[in-house]
Amino acid sequence: MSVRRLAANQPDSFAFSAESLKQVKAWIARFPEGRQQSAVIPALWLVQKQQGWVSEPAIRVVAETLGMPVIRVYEVATFYTMFMLEPVGSHALVQVCGTTPCMLRGANDLKAVCQRRFGDRDHLSADGKVTWQEVECLGACSNAPMAAINDYYYEDLTPGIFEQILDEFIAGKPRAPGSVIGRQGSAPEGGSAVLQDASLFDGTAAKALKALPNAEPKTPGKAKEAAQ
Amino acid sequence: MPKAKVNGVEVEFEPGMTVLQVAELAGEEIPRFCYHERLSIAGNCRMCLVEVKPGPPKPQASCALPAADNQEIFTNTPMVKKAREGVMEFLLINHPLDCPICDQGGECDLQDQAVGYGRDGSRFALNKRAVEEKAMGPLINTVMTRCIQCTRCVRFITEVAGVAEIGLISRGEDVEITTYLGSAVTSELSGNVIDLCPVGALTSKPYAFNARPWELKKTETVDVMDAMGAAIRVDSRGPAVLRVLPRVNEDVNEEWISDKTRFAVDGLSRQRLDSPFIRENGRLRPATWAEALSVASARLSSAKPERIGAIAGDLQDAESLKATLDLFRTLGSANTDCRQDGMALGAGPRESWLFNAGISGLEDIDVLLLVGTNPRFEAPVLNARLRRRWLSGDLQVGMVGSAADLTYDFDHLGETASALTALAKARSGFAKVLKGAKAPALVIGAGALSGPHGAAVAHAAAQVAKAFGMSWNVLHTAASRVGGLDMGFLPGEGGLDARAMTAKGALDVLFLLGADEIDLSASDAFRIYLGSHGDAGAHAADLILPAAAYTEKDGLYVNLEGRVQMGQRAVFPKGEAREDWTILRALSEHLGKTLPYDSLDQLRSRLFADHPSFGQIDWAPRGQADLSAIGVAGEVGDAPLSSGVKAFHLTNPVARASVTMAECAALAAGPAKLAAE
Numbered sequence: 001m002s003v004r005r006l007a008a009n010q011p012d013s014f015a016f017s018a019e020s021l022k023q024v025k026a027w028i029a030r031f032p033e034g035r036q037q038s039a040v041i042p043a044l045w046l047v048q049k050q051q052g053w054v055s056e057p058a059i060r061v062v063a064e065t066l067g068m069p070v071i072r073v074y075e076v077a078t079f080y081t082m083f084m085l086e087p088v089g090s091h092a093l094v095q096v097c098g099t100t101p102c103m104l105r106g107a108n109d110l111k112a113v114c115q116r117r118f119g120d121r122d123h124l125s126a127d128g129k130v131t132w133q134e135v136e137c138l139g140a141c142s143n144a145p146m147a148a149i150n151d152y153y154y155e156d157l158t159p160g161i162f163e164q165i166l167d168e169f170i171a172g173k174p175r176a177p178g179s180v181i182g183r184q185g186s187a188p189e190g191g192s193a194v195l196q197d198a199s200l201f202d203g204t205a206a207k208a209l210k211a212l213p214n215a216e217p218k219t220p221g222k223a224k225e226a227a228q
Numbered sequence: 229m230p231k232a233k234v235n236g237v238e239v240e241f242e243p244g245m246t247v248l249q250v251a252e253l254a255g256e257e258i259p260r261f262c263y264h265e266r267l268s269i270a271g272n273c274r275m276c277l278v279e280v281k282p283g284p285p286k287p288q289a290s291c292a293l294p295a296a297d298n299q300e301i302f303t304n305t306p307m308v309k310k311a312r313e314g315v316m317e318f319l320l321i322n323h324p325l326d327c328p329i330c331d332q333g334g335e336c337d338l339q340d341q342a343v344g345y346g347r348d349g350s351r352f353a354l355n356k357r358a359v360e361e362k363a364m365g366p367l368i369n370t371v372m373t374r375c376i377q378c379t380r381c382v383r384f385i386t387e388v389a390g391v392a393e394i395g396l397i398s399r400g401e402d403v404e405i406t407t408y409l410g411s412a413v414t415s416e417l418s419g420n421v422i423d424l425c426p427v428g429a430l431t432s433k434p435y436a437f438n439a440r441p442w443e444l445k446k447t448e449t450v451d452v453m454d455a456m457g458a459a460i461r462v463d464s465r466g467p468a469v470l471r472v473l474p475r476v477n478e479d480v481n482e483e484w485i486s487d488k489t490r491f492a493v494d495g496l497s498r499q500r501l502d503s504p505f506i507r508e509n510g511r512l513r514p515a516t517w518a519e520a521l522s523v524a525s526a527r528l529s530s531a532k533p534e535r536i537g538a539i540a541g542d543l544q545d546a547e548s549l550k551a552t553l554d555l556f557r558t559l560g561s562a563n564t565d566c567r568q569d570g571m572a573l574g575a576g577p578r579e580s581w582l583f584n585a586g587i588s589g590l591e592d593i594d595v596l597l598l599v600g601t602n603p604r605f606e607a608p609v610l611n612a613r614l615r616r617r618w619l620s621g622d623l624q625v626g627m628v629g630s631a632a633d634l635t636y637d638f639d640h641l642g643e644t645a646s647a648l649t650a651l652a653k654a655r656s657g658f659a660k661v662l663k664g665a666k667a668p669a670l671v672i673g674a675g676a677l678s679g680p681h682g683a684a685v686a687h688a689a690a691q692v693a694k695a696f697g698m699s700w701n702v703l704h705t706a707a708s709r710v711g712g713l714d715m716g717f718l719p720g721e722g723g724l725d726a727r728a729m730t731a732k733g734a735l736d737v738l739f740l741l742g743a744d745e746i747d748l749s750a751s752d753a754f755r756i757y758l759g760s761h762g763d764a765g766a767h768a769a770d771l772i773l774p775a776a777a778y779t780e781k782d783g784l785y786v787n788l789e790g791r792v793q794m795g796q797r798a799v800f801p802k803g804e805a806r807e808d809w810t811i812l813r814a815l816s817e818h819l820g821k822t823l824p825y826d827s828l829d830q831l832r833s834r835l836f837a838d839h840p841s842f843g844q845i846d847w848a849p850r851g852q853a854d855l856s857a858i859g860v861a862g863e864v865g866d867a868p869l870s871s872g873v874k875a876f877h878l879t880n881p882v883a884r885a886s887v888t889m890a891e892c893a894a895l896a897a898g899p900a901k902l903a904a905e
Contacts, residue, residue, distance in 0.1 A: 003402045006409075056409070069392035071408045078397040 004078045006056050007086040014058040016065070020046045024065060037068040040076050044083055052093075053084035081135075086122075089130035092169040094118075095148040099137035105144040109159045117166065129170055142186040143179055152177030156189075230297035235304055247290035247301055248276050256303045259312060259341045261319075261426045262378035263291035266482065268387060273319070273378050275341065277311040278303050287311040309345075316346035322357045322401075323427070324373050331369070332428030334441040338376065359404055364394075365412025366891040367419055367491055369436050370405075375429035377403050381421040388484065389415035390615045390635025405429070412895055416608035416876055419490040423473065423483075434491055434888045435471045439463075447798035448475055450785055452543045452707035452778045453488045453880065456480060456587065456607045457787030460489060462779050462798040469496050469779050469799055479588045479848065480787065486608040487892065488876065488883055493779075495886030499762045501774035502803025512772065517804065517814075523771055525818035527754050528559065531736035537563025537729040540717055541742030541759065542706030543880055545783025545795065546842060548758075548775075548808035549708060550835045551823060552741050553717050555812055558821045562720030563729055566712025568746040569872060570727050571674055572682030572859060573702065574718045578841065579853035581713045583701040583788040585669045586848050590617055595665035597658075597698065598638065599648065599689050600629040600676025600869030605876040606705050607788070611635065624665075626651075626658045629676060629869035645681065645864035648688040652695045662696040670698040674705045675872035679865065687859030700853035704788045705872050705879065707778075711786035715839045729753075740765045741808070742775070744881045758811060760801075763881035773815075774805035777882060781807040782828060784835075784842060791848035792841070 016024060023046055027039040043066060047058040054077050063070040077083045084093070096102075096110050111121075114132040118125035121132050140146045143155030147162065154165055156179045168174050183189060199205055229240040234254035241250045246269070248258050261273035271292035278290040281300040287307060295301075302308060320342065327333045359372035377396065382405065385394045393413050396403050407413060413421075422432050444463040451458040451472070459477035463470050472493050474485040504520030505512040515523075528536055538556050540549055549566065556564050567574065573581040585593060590613050603611040611634065617623050618636035625638035628647045639658050641647045651659055662668055670693045676685050693700050704710060712718075719725050729735055730746060735753040740746075742759040748768040757769035760777040780801040786792050801807065806814075809831055816823040825831040836843040877893040878884050 003404070004398050069386075069395075071392055071395035074408055075395045075397050079399045 004081070004085055006059075007053075010056045012057065014047070014051065014055055014061050016046070016061065017050055020050045028066070036066045037072065040066055040068065040073055041080070044073070044077055044080075048083060052090075053087050084131075086131075087124060089124060089128065091129040091172065092131075092149050092166065094130060094132040094166070095135040095138070096132065097136070097138045097140070097144070097146050097148075098134040099141075101137075101141035102144040102146060106158070107145040110145055110147060110157060110162050113159050113163055113166075117163070130166070140186070143183060149174070149177075155179040156181045156183060230295070232295055232297070232299040232301060234301045241295055245295050247278060247280060247288070247293045247295045247299070250295040250299075251278065251290060251301055251303055254301075258290055258303060259345050260291060261337060261341075261376060262380060264380055264383075264424065266388065267380060267383040267424075270379050270383065273376065274315045275312065275319070275345075277308060277315065279305050279307050312345040313347045316342055317350055317352075319376050320346070320350060321352045322373075323376060324356065326374070330371070330374065330428035331431040331436055332374075332425075336428060337426035357401060362404070362406045363410035363412070364407055364430070365418070366888060366895065367433055367487060368413065368422060369431045369433040370429060371431070372404060372406075372429055374427045375405050376427055377405070378426055379405075380424040380426070381405060381430060384421055384424050385413065385415060385418070387619070388420075388612050388616070389417045390612070391415045394421070414896070416486050416488070416604060417484055417612060419487045420474070420484050432471065432491075434494055439465055439470050444470060445798065447779075447796050449779070449795040449798065450787075450793040451481075451485065451489045452785060452795075453486065453492060453883065454607045455704035455707055455709060455788040456610055457707065457785055457791065457793050458485045458489055458609055459793075460485060462493075464779070464798045467799050467802070469493050479586075480791070481609045482613075484609050484612060488608075488879070488889065491888045491892070492877075492880075492883040492886045494888055495761070495882040495884070496777050496779060497802075498887070499881075499885035500777075500802045500805070501760060501762055501766060501772055502805055503774060504804065505766075505769075505772040505774075507770040512769075517806075520771060520773060521815055521818045524756050524773070524815055527737045527756070527771075528739075528815075529819055533560030534563070534722075535736040536561045536739070537724055537735050537737075537753075538565075538739040538741060539568060539726045539729060539743040539746060540564075540566040540708060540712055541568065541740070541744055541765070541881075542708055543778055543882070544708040544712070544742050545778070545781060545785060545808065546708075546711040546715065546792075546835060547783055547828065547831050548741060548812065549712050549717050550715055550838075551809045551812035551816075551825075551831065552739070553715060554823055554834075555816050555819075555821070556739070557720070558816070558823070559819070562723030563735065564717055564723065565719055565726040565729065566709060566717035567678075568706075568726055568743055569674060569678040570682065570725065571677045571709070572686050573677055574713050574716075576857045577854055578714060578790065578849075579700065579851040580858050581702050581704075581710060582790045582849065582851065582853070583671075583703065584849075584851055584853055585699040585701050586789045586850055587613065589699075589850065590614060590669070593617065593667045593669040593699075594622060595624045595626070595662055595668040595698075597626045597651075597662070597668070597670045597692070598629065598634075599670060599672040600645075600685070600871065601671060601673025601703050602630075602632045602634065602871035602873065603671070603673075603703060604632065604634050605871055605873040606673060606703055608876075610703075624658075624661045626661070629673070630871065632871070643868035644866050645676070645685045645688050645869055646866065648685070648692050649864065652688070652692045659696075662698070665696065665698075668696055668698040669701055671701045671703050673703050673869075673871055674709075676869040677702070678872060679867060679869075681863060681865035681867075683860040684862035684864045685859070685869065687861050688864050690853075690855040690858035694855040700855060700858070702788065707785050707787075710788060710790060711784065711792075711842075714786055714790075714841055715835070740769065742881070744884075745879075758808060759881065760805065761881035761885050763884055765881075773811050774801070774803065775808045775811060776801040776805055780805075784832070784845075786842070787848075789848040790841070792843075792845050794845055 027042040031038040063073045146155040239254045260276045262270045276290045277287035279302040362370045386392045447462045458481035459475035504515045506515045627638045730751045732750045738753040740757045744763040744765040756771045757765045758773040779798045783795045877889040883889045
């Protein structure tokens with residue numbers, strides 16, 4: 001991560017769309033009177049949903065909407081790395097996880113694919129369709145390596161499949177998100193390998209308990225002592 | 229009261245104190261960067277680590293830890309020493325080793341504490357980070373690589389100054405202090421962040437690379453830029469005043485000063501009158517003192533007593549006022565006035581022109597009514613106190629006059645004085661708030677009292693104050709005003725006031741004692757100007773007697789609450805200029821009416837004898853004005869009551885001579901100009 005700055009080229013103005021404004025108002029209404037600024041993160045998030053990134057005029061509009069100093073919104077927008085401060089690709093924002101589990105499972109190869117196809121990270125690709133980033137752990141370690149493309153996770157990637165997926169995004173026909181090897185949730189590859197013995201589930205393995213584990217000793221004298 | 233042991237010594241403390249404060253009570257010094265008594269607690273520098281029993285076996289940040297009864301606090305254990313050394317090593321990792329070229333050098337908290345609590349070396353061998361410089365306007369110089377992210381500046385600007393313009397952006401290793409996109413800080417108190425900054429990240433721009441603290445002569449004196457009389461320290465080297473810093477005076481300015489107080493000092497070395505001047509054929513030519521005094525005495529003695537008069541300016545010390553007053557009374561003239569703005573106060577008891585609640589008394593008020601004043605411009609430090617009172621809750625503020633951003637909310641009751649008459653009769657709205665108030669205060673500005681309807685506005689305001697039992701507080705803007713009124717520097721019997729004296733054909737000789745804020749265009753009298761700066765008064769003068777500025781003379785000043793404070797001389801007057809009272813004494817000798825004092829002490833004894841209130845140095849009365857005697861009932865007029873201060877940075881000759889203040893004024897006027905176009 002490097003120092004976060006607002007983009008050099010900014011639009012002249014920003015206005016919430018009717019739909020976003022409705023949602024911003026709904027967020028503001030969730031907080032008590034006089035605490036509208038609690039809605040700053042949802043508001044910025046809605047800006048990003050609408051615009052694709054957070055522009056400088058949008059920061060001012062959010063400050064105005066929430067009645068807070070613009071420097072406070074600026075602080076929030078620069079603090080959270082998920083707020084994009086520069087325009088992002090029109091077709092895909094690719095966030096490749098580069099943290100240890102993914103790195104061990106081949107994230108560097110995915111990054112190399114991105115580097116080769118789209119140039120340096122954190123910048124628009126030459127055709128303006130894609131922006132790629134390396135991000136910290138996205139919490140899908142068991143399905144490493146993975147990348148978040150726009151709003152969804154694509155897991156268990158190999159450089160080849162990753163490139164295919166990227167092509168699909170650029171063509172405007174993204175595939176369904178999730179594990180590309182058909183893994184169920186974060187279950188082991190190829191399905192579950194344990195707890196498969198059918199007898200575990202038919203009750204035959206069950207035995208009556210002699211005593212509860214860690215129960216108090218039954219000796220009366222000792223129980224009395226303990227009570228005292 | 230709960231007790232705690234600090235390094236084995238038992239101390240009693242008030243509930244709610246932090247461990248750091250308790251340790252200080254016991255006389256232990258706790259190093260700190262982010263903690264400041266007058267700001268909220270941040271706890272992010274970690275320098276104040278101590279060991280506390282009972283508690284976890286690790287060092288604790290004492291600034292943010294509430295002290296508990298029977299707690300044992302240790303500040304000198306090996307663990308504490310090691311912790312401090314560790315924190316210091318971390319702080320210095322990204323701090324550049326540029327002390328030799330840093331303006332903070334010699335008065336730097338980081339330098340001092342690194343010597344006191346740090347280790348001798350660093351184990352860090354990688355590259356240090358560098359941070360881009362930030363623009364913060366014409367007053368604050370930034371070297372952001374030196375910043376240790378204590379956030380004192382952010383908290384000061386947000387909490388005390390009330391304009392949230394400085395922030396901490398980004399995060400982790402990359403955090404940076406900045407204003408929004410490099411805009412200038414618009415607060416009138418912004419200079420205080422320079423004092424608050426514990427390192428050399430925020431330093432004074434006008435003072436940059438001028439001097440080292442140990443080269444400077446420090447003189448403790450009082451400020452004259454507004455009527456509060458803030459306690460200041462004037463740092464000078466040789467004949468030059470290099471900077472002004474605040475001193476702590478809990479009753480007046482705590483430890484803040486306004487930007488005008490701090491940065492107008494470059495005006496002390498510009499536009500100075502350094503020799504007497506006589507106007508000949510429309511041009512001023514330098515003259516000797518003997519020449520100048522003989523011209524002055526010839527003019528004064530040849531005119532009839534009722535055709536001479538004196539107007540005193542806003543920065544004058546009490547001694548020069550007294551000497552002028554004595555001289556003109558000896559000459560038989562009743563034409564004296566210290567109210568350049570025509571303020572309709574001065575008759576009656578002293579309380580009618582004082583800030584009777586007192587500055588520190590503002591902590592106790594619960595309802596405030598502002599009449600024709602903008603305290604943010606007229607007395608920024610007082611405004612900061614009002615803001616703090618407002619932040620602490622339950623302060624209702626009403627405003628009659630032109631609305632402005634005061635950094636706190638108020639009910640705007642109306643623009644004109646008719647709102648006052650309506651308020652006195654009203655039963656609902658703000659009148660109801662006033663009715664239920666326990667300690668309401670009315671603050672009336674000099675602007676409201678000085679228009680053509682000043683006396684009527686004063687009367688209307690006094691009626692409101694009377695109706696609701698409010699304390700009567702006059703917010704003066706001139707440092708000399710209360711002193712002048714206290715000694716009766718007013719028209720004597722049958723005498724003319726300032727306005728009448730400047731009228732066409734009113735006088736033969738007009739004596740201007742540092743009076744620069746009065747319109748002299750109509751006056752056709754022979755004008756003698758005694759003052760320090762070549763400002764409006766000197767431009768219009770026929771004879772100039774160069775005098776000392778406030779840093780160049782010992783003098784008494786009475787602040788708006790009636791507190792007499794003693795100013796000290798930091799440097800000598802420029803060139804041929806002399807201290808004001810000595811010029812008046814010499815002039816009186818030329819006139820053959822020698823004033824009965826040969827030294828400042830004798831002058832002061834005379835002043836104290838004639839006006840005992842001047843003898844009560846550093847004491848502020850807390851009286852209550854006789855409200856029925858204030859002002860004259862009459863037409864209050866329908867002009868909006870506006871503040872007397874139109875441009876905060878340009879209110880007096882020193883500030884108008886200052887390049888820094890001119891820059892600030894241009895910046896402050898900028899957006900307004902754009903809006904008008």
